[in-house]
Amino acid sequence: MPLHNRDIAGQFDEVADLLEIQGANTFRVRAYRNAARTLRDLPHSIIDMVEAGEKLTELPGIGKDLASKIETIVKTGKFPQLDKLKKKVPAGLTEIKGIAGLGPKRVEKLYEALGVEDLKGLKKAAEDGRVRELSGFGRKTEENILHELETRGSGTRRSLLSEAESRAEPLVDYLDSIDGVDKVVVAGSYRRRKETVGDLDVLVSCTKNSRVMQRFIDYEDVEEVVSQGETRASVILRGGLQVDLRVVASSSYGAALVYFTGSKAHTVQVRKMGQEQGLKINEYGVFEGNKRVAGKTEEGVYEVLGLPYIEPELREKRGEFEAALDNALPELVTLSDIKGNLHNHTKASDGSATLREMAEAAKAQGWAYLAITDHSKALRIANGLDEERLAKQIDEIDALNDELSDITLLKSIEVDILENGSLDLPDTILQRLDLRVCSVHSHFGLSRDKQTRRLLRAMDNPCFNILGHPTGRLIGSREAYPVDMERVIDHAKENGCVLEINAQPQRLDLDDVYCKIACEVGVKLAISTDAHTPHHFGFMRYGIDQARRGWATAEDVVNTRSLKGLRELMTR
Template identity: 75%
Template sequence: MPIHNSDIAEQFDEVADLLEIEGANAFRIRAYRNAARTLRDLAHSVAGMVRDDADLTELPGIGKDLAGKIETIVETGKFPQLEDLKKDVPEGLVDVLGIAGLGPKRVQKIHEELGVTDLEGLTKAAKEGRVRKLSGFGKKTEDNILHELETRGSGETRTQRREAEGRAEPLVDYLAGTKGVDKVVVAGSYRRRKETVGDLDILVTCTSDSPVVKRFVDYEDVRDVISKGETRSTVILKNGLQVDLRVVESASYGAALHYFTGSKAHNIHVRRMGQDQGLKINEYGVFRGDKRIAGKTEEEVYAQVGLPYIEPELREDRGEIEAARTGKLPELIELDDIRGNLHSHTKASDGANTLREMAAAAKERGWAYIAITDHSKAVRVANGLDEDRLAKQIDEIDAVNDELEGITLLKSIEVDILEDGGLDLPDSILKRLDLRICAVHSHFRLSRDKQTERVMQAMDNPCFTIMAHPTGRLIGTREAYAIDMERIIEHARQTGCILELNAQPERLDLNDAHCKMARDAGVKLSIGTDAHTTGQLDFMRYGIDQARRGWVTADDVVNTRSLKDLRKLVAR
C-alpha cells in the first residue's frame, strides 16, 4: 500500500497524543507534533524521498531519530513505537483527549480514578455525575464534557479538503497517464471548493478501448472495490474515502461536468429554466425533443437557458442564477490578486522559522509584505510574547527591514481578547505596531450574548485592527463558539474593523456564508494564512477558495492592496 505524507503525520500525532497521556517530556511531544506539521506541509512525497535515498534530516524539525522512524514506516508499513505505546495506553483515551477542556493530566486522572478508557465510558461517568466528584473538575466541567460528547460526531463523515486533495491529485495524475484518456476532472463538492467533501466524483473522457476502468480499480491506494462496470465504478480508498469513476462521451462532457459538479439545488434551478423553454437538461446533454443541441461544454449548457458561465464555487442556488441573469455576477478574487499575508508566526512564539526565513518565503511568492503576528502572553502554551519581548521584536523587525529588498516585514501581534473584552497587552506597546490582529483563545463557553459583547468591547479599542478566526471553529473537531456574527459584522462596519478569513485548512474561518454577509455589509476582509512555517504560506489558496464561495472580490480584501494603500486601510 502507498504511504502518504498524511499517513505518517497521523501516526506521529497519535504518538504525541499517547505520550501526553503518559505525561512524557514536553519537548519530546513537541518534536513529534512539529514533524507531523512538516510532513503535512511537504509539497512532495516523503516516501519518494526515502526511495531516492534523500537526506530527511534536511527537512525542518526532522532529526536523525525521526528520519529513521519515517524510513521504517515507509519501508515496512509499521511503526513499532506506536504499537508499543498502544499496549501501554488504551487507544480510546486518544479520543477522550480530543474533548475540549480535557488535557492530558485530566484524561490521566479520569482513566486512573474512574476507569474510563474510551468515549463511551466517559459519557457513562459524566451522566452518572462521577466526573464532577474528581478533584479539580466540578459540575461546570462535567456539563461542558457532556455538551462536547453530545455534539461530537454528528452528521455524515466528511473529509477535509486538504486531505481529499492529497488523495485526489495523485489519482487524477495516475488516470491521466492511461492509454486513450483525454480528460480527467474531479467534480462534485470538491470542484465547488467546499471545505469538506463526502466523496469524490471523477469524470473521464477516453477512447472506447482505453483500460481506464481496470487501471482505476487496480490503483494501489484502493482498499475495496465496490463495483466495476464499463462506464461507472466505485472504490474505497485506504483512508475510507469513496471515489466514483464515470466514463462519459466527449459530446456529453460539459453536461456531465455540470450535472456532477452540482449543487443539486443549482442544477434543479437550471433544469427548470430549461423546462420553461421546452428543453430537457441532464448529464447527457441539453435536448429539444430527442435531439441533443448542446452539452459538449458547460458554457453551452448555460447558454441554452440564457445564462453566462457561472463559476463552480458559486453554484449553491444562493442568488447566483439571478445575478447571472442580470449581469451582476461578481468578479471573484484570484490567488494572483494577493499582495501579502497579515497572519504569520515565527520561532518567537510557536512558529518554526525566523523573521528572515518568513520574509524570504513571502518574497518567493511574489508578495510585497508579511505581518509577523506571534502570540501574546496569554497563550502560554505557544510561548506568547509579553510587553518586553514584543518591544525587542519590534526592534529586530526594524533592523531586518533595513537589510531586506523587495519585501517588508510588518510589525504586529496576535493579541488575545480577554474575558472582559480587554486586550492582553497595553495600548502603549500595541500603538507601536503597524497593525494588530485580535483573537479569542479562551472562555469558549460563554453565552452568545456575553461572547458577542466581549468581542464588540474589544473592537471599540482603536488598537483593534483585524479579528482573527472570528468563530473559533476547528472543522470536524471543535464547534464555533456561540457568537452573533450579524452583530459582529455590523459593529465591524461601524468601527472600521477588518474580519479575517483564516486560511488554515482546519479553520477556514470565516465560513462562506459569513464572508458573503460581511461583503454585503461593506466590511473589509483579510485573508490570512496563520502560517507557523514557511510552507504554510501556501495555505493562502484555501482562503481564496473559501472567499470565492463567499462571492468575495479583490476589492473586498485588504491584502490585495499595495503596502502604501494597506497602511491607509488599517489605520483606524
Template identity: 80%
Template sequence: MPVHNQDIAEQFDELADLLEIEGANAFRVRAYHNAARTLRDLPHSVTEMVSAGENLTELPGIGKDLASKIETIVETGRFPQLDELKKAMPKGLAEVKDIAGLGPKRVKALHEALGVEDVEGLKKAAQAGQLHELSGFGKKTEENILHELETRGSGEKRHLLREAESRAEPLVDYLGRVDGVKEVVVAGSYRRRKATVGDLDILVSCTRNSPVMQRFVDYEDVSDVISHGGTRATVVLKSGMQVDLRVVASSSFGAALHYFTGSKGHNIRVRKMGLERGFKINEYGVFQGDTQIAGKTEADVYSQVGLPYIEPELREERGEIEAARDGKLPELIELDDIKGNLHNHTKASDGAATLREMATAAKEHGWSYLAITDHSKALRVANGLDEDRLARQVDEIEALNDELDGITLLKSIEVDILEDGSLDLSDAILKRLDLRVCSIHSHFRLSRDKQTARVMRAMDNPYFNILAHPSGRLLGSREGYSIDMERLIDHARENGCIMEVNAQPQRLDLDDVYCKMACEAGVKLAISTDAHTPHHLDFMRYGIDQARRGWVTADDVVNTRSLKDLRKLVAR
C-alpha cells in the same frame, strides 16, 4: 505502496493521544503532534524524500528519533510503537477518544474515575448521569456526548478539502497518464471548493479502447472495489474515501461536469429554466426532443438557458442564477490578486522559522509585504510575547527591513482578546505597530451575548485592526463559539475593523456565508495564512477558495492593495 503524508500524520496524532491517555510526558506528546502538523503541511511527499535519501531532520520539529520512525513507516507500512501501545491499552479507548466533545484528557479521566473502556461503557455512564459529576465535564457536556452517541454514524464522513486534495491529485495524475485519456476532472463539492468533502466524483473522457477503467480499480491506493463496469466504477481508498469514476463521451462532457459538480439546488434551477424553453437538461446534454443541441462544454449548457458561465464556487443556489441573469455576477478574487499576507508566526512564539526565513519565503510567493504576528503573552502555551519581547522584535524587524529588498516585514502581533474584551498588551506598545491582529484563544464557552459583547468591546479599541478566525471553529474537531456574527459585522463596519478569512485548511474562517454578508455590509476582509512555517504560506489558495465561495472580489480584500494603500486602510 506509497505512504501519504496524511497517513503518517494520523498515526503520529493517534500515538500522541494514546500516550496522553496513558499519562506520558507532555513534551513527548506535543512532539508527536507537532511532527504530525509538519507532515500535513509539507507541499511534497515524505515518501519521495525518503526514497531520495533526503535528511528528514531538516524538517521543522523532526529529530533523529522521529525521522527514523517516519522512515520505518514509509519502508514497511507499519508503526511498531503504535501497534504496541494499542495492544497494551483497552481496545475500545481509541474509539472513545474519537467521540466529539472528548479528547485524551477527558478519556483518561473517564477511564480512571468510571472505568470506561469502550463506547458502550461511555454510553452507560452518560445515561446514568455520571459524567457531569466529574471535574471538567458538566451537564451540557454530558448532554452533547449523549447526542453524539445517539447520532453517531448517521452522517456522511467528511474530509478536509486539503486532505481530499492529497488523495485526489495523485489519482488524477495517475489517470491522466493512462493511454487514450483526454481529460480528467474531479467534480462535486471538491470542484465547488467546499471546506469539507465527502466522496470524490471523477469524470474522464477517453478513446473507446482506453484501459482507464481497469487501471482505476488497479490503483495502488484502492482497498476495496465496490463496482466495476464499462463506463462506471466505484472504489474505496485506503483512507476510507469513496471514489466514483465515470467515463463520459466528449460530446456530453460539459453537461456531465455541470450535473456532477452541483449543487443540487443550482442544478434544479437550471433544469427548470431549460424546461421553460422546451429543453430537457441532464448529464448527457441539452435536448430538444430527442436531439442533443448542447453539452460539450458547461458554457454551452448555460447559454441554452440564457445565462453566462457561472463559476463552480458560486453554484450553491444563493442568488447566483439571478445575478447571472441580471449581468451582476462578481468578478471573483484570484490568487494572483494577493500582494501580501497579514497573519504569520515565527520562532519568537510557536512558529518554526526566523524573520528572515519567513521574509524570503514571502518574497518567493511574489508578495511585497508580510505581517509578523506572533502571539501575545496570554497564550503561554505558544510562548506569547510580552511588551519587552515585542519591543525587541519591533527593533529587529526595523533593522531587517533596512537589509531586505523587494519585501517589507510589517510590525504586528496576534494579540489576545481577554474575557472582559480588553486586549492583552498595552496601548503604548500596540501603538508602535503597523497593524494588530486580534483573536480569541480562551473562554470559548461564554454565552452568545457575553462572547459578542467581548469582541465588540475589543473592536472599540483604536488599535484593533483585524479580527482573526472570527468564529473559532476547527473543522472536524471543534464547533465555533456561540457569537452573533451579524452584530460583529455591523460593529466592524462602524469601527473600520477588518474580518479575517483564515486560510488554514482546518479553519477556513470566516465561512463563505459570512464572507458574503461582510462584503455586502461594506466590511473589508483580510485573507491570511496564519502561517507557522514557510510551507504554510502555500495555504493562501485555500483562503482564496473560501472567499470565492463568498462572492468576494479583489476590491473587498485589503491585502490585494499596495503597501502604501494598505497602510491607509488600517489607519483608524
C-alpha cells in the same frame, strides 16, 4: 503500497487523538500534532530523506524520539506505539472522532461519562437525550450528532479539503497521463471547494480504446475495488476515501460536469428552469424533445437557460440564479489578486523560520509585503512575546527592511483578546506596529453573550485591526465558540475592523456563510495563511476558495491592495 508523507502524518495524528482520548499530557499530544503538520507540509519525501540518511531532527518539531519512530515506520511499515494505543482504546472511539464536532476531548467525555464506545452507542445516547446533559455539549450538539449519523451513509468520514486534494491531484495527474484520455475533472463538493469532502467524483473523457478503467483500479493507492464496469468504477483509496470514476462522452461532458458538480439544490433548480422552457436537462445533455441542444460545455448548458456561467463555488442555491438573471454575479477574487499575507509566525514564538527566511519565501511568492504576527505573551505555550521582546523585534524588522528589496516586512503581532475584552499588550507598544491581528485563544466556554461582548469591547480599541480566526473552530475537532457573529460583523463595520479568513485547512475561519454576510454589509476581509513555516504560504489557495464560496471580490479583500493602499486601510 508505497508510503507517502501524508500516511505517516496521519498515523501521528491518530496517536495524538488516542493519547488525547486517554487524557495524556498536553505537551506530548501537541508534539505529535506538530510533527504531523511538519510531515504533511513537507515539500519533499520524508521516505527519500530516511533512505538518504538525512538528519530528520533538523525538521521543525522532530526530535530524536519522533525521528526514530519515523525511521521505524519507513523501514518496517509498522508503528508499534500506535498498535499498542489501539489495543488500549475501544476501536469504536476512533470512528466517533470522525463525527464533525466531536474532537478527542469530547470523545473522551462521552466514553467516561456515558460509556459510549462506538457509533451505535453514540446514537442511542443522543436519541435518549443523554448527550445534551453533558457539560459543553447541549441540545444543538446532540441534534448535530443525530443529523450526521443519519446522513453519513456508510459511515465514511468527511476529509478536509486539503487532505482530499493530496489524494485527488496525484490521481488526476495519473489518469491524465493515460493514452486516449482527453479530460479529467474532479467534480462534486471538491470542485465547489467545500471545506470538507465526502468522496470524489471523477469525470473522464477519453477515446473508445483507452484502458482508463483498468489503469484506474491498478492505481497504487487503491486499497479496495468496490465495483467495475465499462463506464463506471468505484474504489476505496488507502485512508478510506472513496473515488467514483465515470467515463463521459465528449458531447455530454459539460452537462455531466453541471450535474455531478452540484450542489443538489443547484442542479434541481437548473432542471426546473429547463422544464419551464420545455427542455429536459440531465447528465447527458440538454434536450428539446429528442434533439440535443446543449451539453458539450457547461457554458452551453447555462447559456441555453439564458444565464451566464456560474462558478462552481457559487453553486449552492444561495442567490446565484437571481444574481445571474440580473447580470450581477460577482467577479470572484483569485489567487493572483493577492499582494501580501497578514498573519505569519517566526521562531520568535511558535514558528520554525527566521524573519529573513520568511521574507525571502514571501518574495518568492511574488508578494509585496508580509506581516510578522508572532503570538503575544498570554499564549505561553507558544512562547508569546512580551512588550520588551516585541520592541526588540520591531527594531530587527526595521533593520532587515533596510536590507531587503521587493518585499516589505510589516511590524505586527497576533495579540490575544483577554477574557474581559482587553488586549494582551499595552497600547503604547501596539501603536508602534503597522497592524494588529487580534485573536481569541482561551476561555472558549464563555456564554454566547459574554463571548460576543468580549469581541465587541476588543474591537472598540483603536489598535484593533483584524479579528483573527473569528470563531475559533478547528474543523472536525473543535466547534466554534458561541458568539453572535452577525452582531460582531455589524460592529466591525461600525469600527472599520477587518475579519480574517484564516487559510489553515483545519480552520478556514470565517466560514463561507459569514463571509458572504460580511461582504454584503461592506465589512472587509483579510485572507491570511497563519503560516508557521514558509511551506504554509501554499495554504493561501484554500483561503481564496473559502472567500470565493462567500462571494468575495478582490475589492472585498484588504490584502489585494498595494502596500500604500493597505497602510491606508489599517489606519483607524
